[in-house]
Amino acid sequence: MDYLLIDNISRKYYSNSCQHKIQYGTAGFRTRAEHLNYVLYRMGILATIRSKFCAAAIGLMITASHNEESDNGVKLVDPSGEMLEAAWENIANNLVSASDDELIHVLRETINHYNIKEDAEATVIVGRDTRKSGSMLLEAAIKGIENSKGNVRDFGIITTPQLHYLVVCINTNHQYGDPTIEGYISKLSNAFLGNRNAQEKKQYQSQLYLDAANGVGAIAARKFTEKLENSINIDIFNDGSGVLNSKCGADYVKIYQTLPLNSPTEPYFKCISIDGDADRIIYYYSDQFQKVHLLDGDKIAALIITYFKELLPLTGLSIQLGLVQTAYANGASTNYVSEILKVPISFTSTGVKYLHHEAQKFDVGVYFEANGHGTVVFKEEIVNMVHAAIKDETITEKKRKATIKFSRIIDMINQSVGDALSDMLLVETILYEKDWNVEMFDRIYTDLPNKQLKVKVKDRSIIKTENAERTCLSPIGLQQKIDSLVSLYSKGRAFIRPSGTEDIVRVYAECDDAVAVNKLAAEVALAVHQLADGIGPAPVIPNN
Ligand code: 16G
Numbered sequence: 384m385d386y387l388l389i390d391n392i393s394r395k396y397y398s399n400s401c402q403h404k405i406q407y408g409t410a411g412f413r414t415r416a417e418h419l420n421y422v423l424y425r426m427g428i429l430a431t432i433r434s435k436f437c438a439a440a441i442g443l444m445i446t447a448s449h450n451e452e453s454d455n456g457v458k459l460v461d462p463s464g465e466m467l468e469a470a471w472e473n474i475a476n477n478l479v480s481a482s483d484d485e486l487i488h489v490l491r492e493t494i495n496h497y498n499i500k501e502d503a504e505a506t507v508i509v510g511r512d513t514r515k516s517g518s519m520l521l522e523a524a525i526k527g528i529e530n531s532k533g534n535v536r537d538f539g540i541i542t543t544p545q546l547h548y549l550v551v552c553i554n555t556n557h558q559y560g561d562p563t564i565e566g567y568i569s570k571l572s573n574a575f576l577g578n579r580n581a582q583e584k585k586q587y588q589s590q591l592y593l594d595a596a597n598g599v600g601a602i603a604a605r606k607f608t609e610k611l612e613n614s615i616n617i618d619i620f621n622d623g624s625g626v627l628n629s630k631c632g633a634d635y636v637k638i639y640q641t642l643p644l645n646s647p648t649e650p651y652f653k654c655i656s657i658d659g660d661a662d663r664i665i666y667y668y669s670d671q672f673q674k675v676h677l678l679d680g681d682k683i684a685a686l687i688i689t690y691f692k693e694l695l696p697l698t699g700l701s702i703q704l705g706l707v708q709t710a711y712a713n714g715a716s717t718n719y720v721s722e723i724l725k726v727p728i729s730f731t732s733t734g735v736k737y738l739h740h741e742a743q744k745f746d747v748g749v750y751f752e753a754n755g756h757g758t759v760v761f762k763e764e765i766v767n768m769v770h771a772a773i774k775d776e777t778i779t780e781k782k783r784k785a786t787i788k789f790s791r792i793i794d795m796i797n798q799s800v801g802d803a804l805s806d807m808l809l810v811e812t813i814l815y816e817k818d819w820n821v822e823m824f825d826r827i828y829t830d831l832p833n834k835q836l837k838v839k840v841k842d843r844s845i846i847k848t849e850n851a852e853r854t855c856l857s858p859i860g861l862q863q864k865i866d867s868l869v870s871l872y873s874k875g876r877a878f879i880r881p882s883g884t885e886d887i888v889r890v891y892a893e894c895d896d897a898v899a900v901n902k903l904a905a906e907v908a909l910a911v912h913q914l915a916d917g918i919g920p921a922p923v924i925p926n927n
């Protein structure tokens with residue numbers, strides 16, 4: 384390691400002169416792009432060190448997902464395609480908060496602490512979304528990687544889930560798939576096409592309208608469009624010709640429960656919104672009264688669970704199925720999966736890393752955040768069992784067919800992380816097989832009306848929660864207040880949590896009345912404002 388070079392270049396081009404304090408949050412470092420140059424340089428170095436430590440390739444993705452175009456961010460991807468290990472998030476924080484004078488000291492300390500061989504091989508796989516600031520930040524990351532003697536594999540402009548896929552492929556010696564974007568498109572498309580039969584469908588809609596948030600997902604979706612044109616017809620809008628994430632994309636549609644810009648308004652058209660780095664997906668349609676119906680992450684998860692409950696018994700294999708949700712999951716979805724389908728549900732805090740790990744405890748673990756981020760993870764033993772069953776000549780033809788179908792489902796899913804386009808292929812497979820249109824999909828259960836609000840407080844770190852963020856421990860008295868408010872509403876539920884990505888407290892409320900829910904949310908927001916040092920005007924409680 385050439386510390387002198389690292390130090391010189393740091394001071395000369397990537398000085399930490401910025402007064403911004405930033406933290407490696409739920410999705411890495413994220414802030415205005417102009418504050419990130421030194422962060423990228425340092426993350427390039429950290430990725431290299433982590434690669435030396437793990438003796439495997441590490442991913443580095445430059446994206447700020449659904450944030451506005453002027454923001455950007457960086458997150459590291461661990462060798463198995465998962466989010467960076469928690470202990471290393473702290474190192475990332477120490478490294479980024481170090482002054483120019485402290486940088487080398489922090490680096491040396493990390494290297495000594497982890498006993499890292501400085502001359503070990505290192506590979507960092509890099510990708511970025513379509514943000515204009517991406518190329519400047521990429522340059523900074525590459526400088527960091529090269530100066531710490533790592534090899535760079537730059538895949539250019541790709542989606543976040545594609546980067547995760549590439550990391551897994553490279554670290555499994557291509558067992559997971561071919562480590563190219565073409566390999567990714569082919570693996571998913573072939574699995575999808577394999578499960579299409581020529582049966583005539585009455586209700587299934589092969590036409591879909593995809594809002595790509597004017598982001599990188601449009602590029603990936605176009606590649607699928609070409610491969611799948613005989614099965615599904617994907618009409619892409621917000622395809623990059625407009626402003627990234629501006630009044631479009633999965634986050635916008637979910638939060639505002641409204642149509643994105645340029646959306647078709649014809650009733651019952653099957654529409655999809657993905658986010659700026661294509662790791663979230665929401666289905667939606669509008670009815671003849673122009674009312675927008677959202678089929679969010681909860682409903683997608685419920686569809687997948689419904690399908691697996693039917694398919695898995697047909698394979699004859701003994702496979703335990705489970706779902707992971709967060710506090711945001713609509714109560715109706717929780718009820719449907721646990722009470723009607725009798726499938727166990729675990730709850731975790733918000734953030735993919737928590738859901739992902741919890742899902743790995745099941746043989747087949749489905750996880751989804753209501754905001755549309757989710758996937759399915761399969762235990763390695765299950766994948767091996769499925770492959771062995773296909774080769775087993777003693778099983779019945781019916782079982783073999785179901786098992787082959789299931790193995791294609793496994794191949795269609797990007798297990799490393801939520802992947803909007805892979806999820807889309809899975810949903811389309813299920814709808815096709817069930818011969819359902821989007822309205823039939825919507826009918827699996829009816830969402831409880833719900834509302835989200837934001838409250839600004841002096842210091843959101845005083846808010847402490849437990850029980851997967853469903854219980855507020857501090858400030859004292861706030862949970863009791865929430866409980867007493869909620870008790871006045873039929874099927875009422877509410878919780879609050881400090882945001883991991885914005886300087887605000889989030890409020891979620893649901894109950895069985897679409898008007899009353901606004902009141903409940905405002906009452907809870909007011910309680911937060913009063914008991915947690917709110918700043919700015921107090922939330923106003925609507926009259927009815
Ligand atoms: C990040 C998380 C997402 C979570 C969101 C919550 C990842 C990859 N992304 O975008 O899962 O829902 O943060 O944001 O983990 P909040 O803390 O501001 O509510």
Ligand code: MG
Binds near residue numbers: 658660661
């Ligand atoms: Mg995203």
